[in-house]
Amino acid sequence: MSNRISAKDVLLGGIGTLAVLVPWEIAARSGIVDPSIFPSPILAISSAAEKLSATEVLDHMGWSLFRVFSGFLLGALAGITIGIVAGWYRTAGYLLRPMIELLRPIPPLAWIPLAIIWFGLGEPSKFFLIFLGAFFPVVTATYQGVTNVDPILIRAAQTFGLKGIDLLVRIVIPGAAPDLATGIRIGWGLSFGVLVAAELIAADKGLGYMIMHARLLGYVDVIVVGIVLIGILNLLTDGMIAWLIKKGIGRWHEV
Amino acid sequence: MSTDAGFIELNDINMRFGLPAEALPVVLQGIDLSIAQNEFVSIVGRSGCGKTTLLNIVAGLVEATTGTVTIAGNQVRGPGQGQGVVFQQHALFPWLTAMGNVEFGCRKADISKSEKREVCRQLLDLVGLSHAADKYPRELSGGMQQRVAIARALALDPEILLMDEPFGALDELTRIELQQELLRVWDARKKTVIFVTHSITEALILSDRVILLSPHPGRVFKDYQITLPRPRIRTDPAFNAMYQEIWEGLSA
Ligand SMILES: Nc1ncnc2c1ncn2[C@@H]1O[C@H](COP(=O)(O)OP(=O)(O)O)[C@@H](O)[C@H]1O
Numbered sequence: 001m002s003n004r005i006s007a008k009d010v011l012l013g014g015i016g017t018l019a020v021l022v023p024w025e026i027a028a029r030s031g032i033v034d035p036s037i038f039p040s041p042i043l044a045i046s047s048a049a050e051k052l053s054a055t056e057v058l059d060h061m062g063w064s065l066f067r068v069f070s071g072f073l074l075g076a077l078a079g080i081t082i083g084i085v086a087g088w089y090r091t092a093g094y095l096l097r098p099m100i101e102l103l104r105p106i107p108p109l110a111w112i113p114l115a116i117i118w119f120g121l122g123e124p125s126k127f128f129l130i131f132l133g134a135f136f137p138v139v140t141a142t143y144q145g146v147t148n149v150d151p152i153l154i155r156a157a158q159t160f161g162l163k164g165i166d167l168l169v170r171i172v173i174p175g176a177a178p179d180l181a182t183g184i185r186i187g188w189g190l191s192f193g194v195l196v197a198a199e200l201i202a203a204d205k206g207l208g209y210m211i212m213h214a215r216l217l218g219y220v221d222v223i224v225v226g227i228v229l230i231g232i233l234n235l236l237t238d239g240m241i242a243w244l245i246k247k248g249i250g251r252w253h254e255v
Numbered sequence: 256m257s258t259d260a261g262f263i264e265l266n267d268i269n270m271r272f273g274l275p276a277e278a279l280p281v282v283l284q285g286i287d288l289s290i291a292q293n294e295f296v297s298i299v300g301r302s303g304c305g306k307t308t309l310l311n312i313v314a315g316l317v318e319a320t321t322g323t324v325t326i327a328g329n330q331v332r333g334p335g336q337g338q339g340v341v342f343q344q345h346a347l348f349p350w351l352t353a354m355g356n357v358e359f360g361c362r363k364a365d366i367s368k369s370e371k372r373e374v375c376r377q378l379l380d381l382v383g384l385s386h387a388a389d390k391y392p393r394e395l396s397g398g399m400q401q402r403v404a405i406a407r408a409l410a411l412d413p414e415i416l417l418m419d420e421p422f423g424a425l426d427e428l429t430r431i432e433l434q435q436e437l438l439r440v441w442d443a444r445k446k447t448v449i450f451v452t453h454s455i456t457e458a459l460i461l462s463d464r465v466i467l468l469s470p471h472p473g474r475v476f477k478d479y480q481i482t483l484p485r486p487r488i489r490t491d492p493a494f495n496a497m498y499q500e501i502w503e504g505l506s507a
């Protein structure tokens with residue numbers, strides 16, 4: 001396959017990354033930039049470690065992951081269900097689609113004020129925002145996947161006597177799987193983006209809280225470590241989802 | 256019911272898509288056909304003359320505006336009355352392997368899983384693909400895909416095989432190979448075949464009978480009995496004479 005990464009590609013990537021990190025490290029250590037605003041990447045980790053214990057960081061990470069995972073799971077499940085129903089049953093489609101199309105372009109963060117009024121500052125409002133982040137991409141992709149299933153496949157299945165719910169389960173849903181997978185990845189990314197914003201508002205646990213609290217204390221090193229951790233978590237979980245998708249449908253569908 | 260003639264009967268089939276108020280053009284008009292059991296019938300006609308529509312009506316996938324189709328005396332009211340269909344594009348389920356697709360076609364509820372597997376393995380063998388059982392459609396060539404599609408249709412154990420330009424997208428060599436294989440299958444499994452093609456040569460190689468449809472609206476224009484001995488030879492003068500006759504019919 002042509003998308004294999006060669007050693008040369010890895011080398012180039014390493015050079016590109018170092019080209020940013022090395023001058024930064026040098027600039028911070030030599031005092032060209034103020035290290036209390038631009039802390040050196042290496043020193044930030046060690047000095048942050050003095051202010052926070054590993055268990056504290058893990059606790060924040062755990063909370064963030066738990067929030068994003070539960071909100072995403074429910075949002076994706078609701079999105080898949082409603083997407084399938086709206087895509088497969090004509091009447092349901094006409095009923096549901098205008099509302100979805102109307103709400104879909106609203107960025108999840110624009111819901112923050114309403115979320116706070118409806119659900120307060122606690123967990124439910126965060127859950128709601130993350131839910132929205134997952135729901136809209138998944139419902140849209142599922143709907144599209146269901147309605148785009150090649151009609152010839154449905155006809156072919158009909159010649160073997162399939163109809164109704166059997167057609168839906170055995171043909172339409174597998175046929176929609178590639179679109180659905182794309183929606184899930186986008187939904188996960190958006191849920192993650194919403195998570196940090198939700199934790200910036202009001203929380204006493206989570207990575208978003210951790211970096212916001214560090215700002216109040218003036219701990220730039222903790223902020224740097226926090227945002228890098230958020231990036232790494234997102235990267236790793238997205239990679240895991242991509243891997244699961246490839247395992248699930250990669251053999252029959254080019255992903 | 257008479258024993259031989261009229262295994263499949265089309266009685267005054269008329270077809271117009273859309274609502275009457277839309278007044279779309281008539282696609283098929285007054286089609287009367289009687290096809291005998293185990294007969295191999297080709298339908299030839301210009302693009303757009305209603306061949307696919309006619310086949311879909313026999314398959315029970317499309318309902319004629321007026322007129323009836325009967326199979327062995329039973330009126331066709333939908334798919335699954337003994338009609339196996341092979342489409343122009345392979346129409347395989349991309350998420351199933353070659354074996355999975357053939358097994359999908361095997362709807363028998365009264366046989367065990369292993370018996371089913373054995374039946375399907377034989378079918379893949381019949382179309383020369385036992386080595387590709389675990390491959391997915393996208394890993395197969397066009398010719399192999401169409402072979403799987405034929406095996407899948409046969410898995411239904413249909414009395415009738417409806418084929419809509421099944422080899423139209425294949426290269427010349429693969430096409431000739433598949434024609435030979437289809438004749439072998441037809442011989443081995445005794446099916447009644449309605450085969451749509453726009454190739455006169457293909458129709459003559461395969462068929463007992465060639466039906467010419469005229470366009471706008473689609474009607475039965477000519478009905479040729481092909482009595483040339485089998486196997487048919489393309490370079491045979493009698494073959495060429497028949498080709499010429501049909502060609503003149505088509506250009507009339
Ligand atoms: N679902 C449909 N709705 C409206 N018109 C159709 C539909 N299917 C086919 N037609 C029309 O019927 C005519 C015959 O089509 P078709 O049966 O596909 O012809 P052929 O297979 O001989 O090329 C064409 O003019 C086509 O536009």
Ligand SMILES: [Mg+2]
Pocket residue numbers: 306307308419
């Ligand atoms: Mg056609």
